[in-house]
Amino acid sequence: MNDNNPKIKRENQLIKIRKQHQDYYQPIEMIKTKYFSWKLNNLAAGCNQCILGRKLVVFVTGICPKDCFYCPLSEQKKNNDVIFANERPLRDEDDIDALIDEAALSKSWGAGFTGGDPLAESTGLANILRY
Numbered sequence: 001m002n003d004n005n006p007k008i009k010r011e012n013q014l015i016k017i018r019k020q021h022q023d024y025y026q027p028i029e030m031i032k033t034k035y036f037s038w039k040l041n042n043l044a045a046g047c048n049q050c051i052l053g054r055k056l057v058v059f060v061t062g063i064c065p066k067d068c069f070y071c072p073l074s075e076q077k078k079n080n081d082v083i084f085a086n087e088r089p090l091r092d093e094d095d096i097d098a099l100i101d102e103a104a105l106s107k108s109w110g111a112g113f114t115g116g117d118p119l120a121e122s123t124g125l126a127n128i129l130r131y
């Protein structure tokens, strides 16, 4: 094989690029879980915590600029600036003792932040994230 032949050189480069592409882009596999859902490849660490019930759900605020017809928020939460750790109401974003207590009670390994729009009251989320 003549390595100086430009056509062969280009083909070798293309083969190398295709190989790198295949290594980088693993095929996506849809897998049915035993939890009545589907997933792509492996679940994220946070999803695994959820399955085990080991994730604290921090409801940062019920404030949301959208008005989706399918919004699942209760009247207690929708467009109200309220904070919950799981279903435990917190006085405000500085009520960290209650948040830590709820995390300990539910044996949480991680936390997810939701709302409303958690970024609508960005100072509230920022205060919680400090801890």
Ligand code: SF4
Pocket: 064, 065, 066, 067, 068, 070, 071, 072, 073, 115, 116, 117
């Ligand atoms: S909380 Fe979510 S579902 Fe409800 S109105 Fe806002 S964006 Fe829509």
